[in-house]
Amino acid sequence: MLYSLYDARNRALAPVRWMAEATRLAFVNPLHPMSWTPMGRMIAAGSGVVESLLAERGKPDWDIDTVESEGKKRPIAIETVLEKPFGNLVRFRKVGMSKKQTRILLVAPMSGHFATLLRDTVRALLKENEVWITDWANASDVPDAEGKFGIERYMEYLMDFMAFLHEEDSSRPFHIMAVCQPAPLVLASTAILAEDKAPHCPASMILMGGPIDTRASETAVTRAALNRSIDWFRTHMIHRVPPSFRGANRRVYPGFLQLRAFWSMNPARHAGAHWNMFKHLSQGDGESADRTRAFYDEYMAVADVAADFFLETVDHVFKKHSLPKGELMWNGRKVNPEAITDVGLLTVEGELDDISSPAQTEAAHDICPNIPESLRDHLLQENVGHYGIFNGRRWRDNICPHIGEFVRGIEAQKAKKQAA
Template sequence: MLLAYGLFEGARMMMAPARLAADLTRHSMTSPANPLAYSPYARSIAAGCEMFERVTRRYGKPAFGFSETVVGGSRVPVTERIVWERPFCRLIAFDRAFRQPPAEPQPKLLIVAPMSGHYATLLRGTVEAMLPDHQVFITDWIDARMVPLLEGAFDLDTYIDYLRDIFAELGPDLHVMAVCQPAVPVMAAVALMEADDQPHIPTSMTLMGGPIDTRRSPTAVNCLAQERGQDWFERNTISLVPGIYPGAFRRVYPGFLQLSGFMAMNLDRHVTAHTDMFEHLVKGDGDSAEKHREFYDEYLAVMDLTAEYYLQTVQTVFVNHSLPKGEMTWRGVPVDPAAIRRCAILAVEGENDDISGVGQTKAALDLTPNLSPARKAYHLQEKVGHYGVFNGSRYRAIIAPRIASFIREMSAEAGRRTPYLRSVG
């Protein structure tokens, strides 16, 4: 399995001439100079060529692409700024250029993106919904194949190190949103800081579809990890980064393997989507085709994870259930969720979530007996799956406003005011 990555890259390179030929054919069949360009025959050939090119392409990291947001009915320019950086992560701030500052200071919100195969840009919709009323930051995890071996290893302990450093960097009155996978390390980082009575503990954390306790409503993903165990994943999923990348010979869990797993879970849906895409192209339905492109340009863009992080996460979160059982440690130090006394918790789940079953995230509320009930909240969103917990129409209309309300309530309850546009970094 260690050589699988090299075989994948070799196959991709061998397909390059065919991809180029398909792309040239598509352009020739859609060129205004071609008298057949608007015929069903030409559209069918062009559609087939585009589908072939797209399914054999390696998708690069997308951009967030925010240029503006709407605050108080006015359009405000948005720019990105890196405020903190380590070998495996950059922290991006989305700065809004107000002509006049809002009447009330806006809370600082750190969105911790999942390190589970996709780039942080998968949360574009998550960020967009929070931008009008929050000073938003997001963790932009780096593709492991792009990090040289000299930069060292990155495991779950290092992940928690990064979070603690970021919490300290962003200062007091910070609110944290953990989407899916980071729910466990975020909760662990907060618990460790609370146990040490450290300053700059976040005012609140919102845990969204996170695997806090995967013994509750186990899904197919949870059962697979439990049945196979860490050794099986190490033998069958870990490979070496090929020598053509900066992270050459680093042991990783390749993004293309993670993507194949995602696709297999809902294969019928993806096949139908691509069939519909072909028909849209043939019919000349540009709007529908563009929506397909936008979604899959993001969905098919994947990154590699370091082997040590991936395997440690599988063992700690999905096999041993270490956090809910009180057995999790960070660099030999016990992680005790009961130490959380100040940081408020909102648990958000989706009724139809097939990744993190109902009750897995809510477990965080049961693991914190010393946190006041007034600082705990739970939201179960009907008619949404895993993706709908942090994106889509119900997220924008119901979940995001619920989170914003919780953040305001907790800031007020703590008797704090977030400084407006505090300089960071």
């Protein structure tokens, strides 16, 4: 019912969006006398902010056309190499690049945003690496006939994606990198492959700002999960997709509820950002306003999450702590992180992260006791919050180079071991 009301509300507000757009266009037109007055600029600015707040946003573009690599600007071809109902494997191919580089499978979070949220992550990695990414579908676009999608099926997808990279070039290793939410399931999937001695086991795992063991440090997110029963989440957070969508009748955790949760964590900051956007537009500072608008175009582009995946994540990751307790099951078998013995492990945390706070990701080292010290590393990046781990200046200048050194060090160790 709530999703249907939200859809009806969006349709009802469409004339307001159109009016705001028309007003903005009218009052920025130099032929309009008031466009040259302070009042005219304020009307245009206010209309622009209203238009931005009410805009319906689909999946953003990747906007990665070229990248500097090996001293040359390389065109980027974005290719879907493996298609599945709930998510595709996408490759960023450097056109004309013949040199083989380190291969990285980047696992995007399935937590309300599209994979394009990692645009800056991909762009920085592409300079020295070949990059693939998990491009998760908006659950409201997946027909209900495709069935349920929970943790077990998610792990199957990860293993299939890893198998694809191995089969594409079995002579070269690859590394798997998880940003935020997928960290525990990337570790669990790797543990299954390690125990099976599967050939498509990754050479290393890079786990960034992920909830491996949420008992290690408390946040508003962990408190919200612990203070409510799983039935509360099922009743209040799960809704059926309206008939007008491809995924009609599918049970989902709607993206608009996730966005509301994001905003509620820092309401003053978001209100301040839009007030500053209004002031910048009023003062003719279009560049500053465009930066704010670009950020919220990405931030407010949200995707629905399959109900089973959301509820199982809350239950196993945030309430039962199944992975660190050794109780997580996959297709009837226990996930055993102790089976991981020759896969590198790098954990990355942000000092100011208030979503997956420091110690939650580092806990991966404790539950993987059989990884040699020579294959381990941990980075606590000072003065960055959650998004700063994979986006922004410190990501580009500090964290990404650290990851590059780590993965190439892992490959050097493995090559030396094979040659011995």
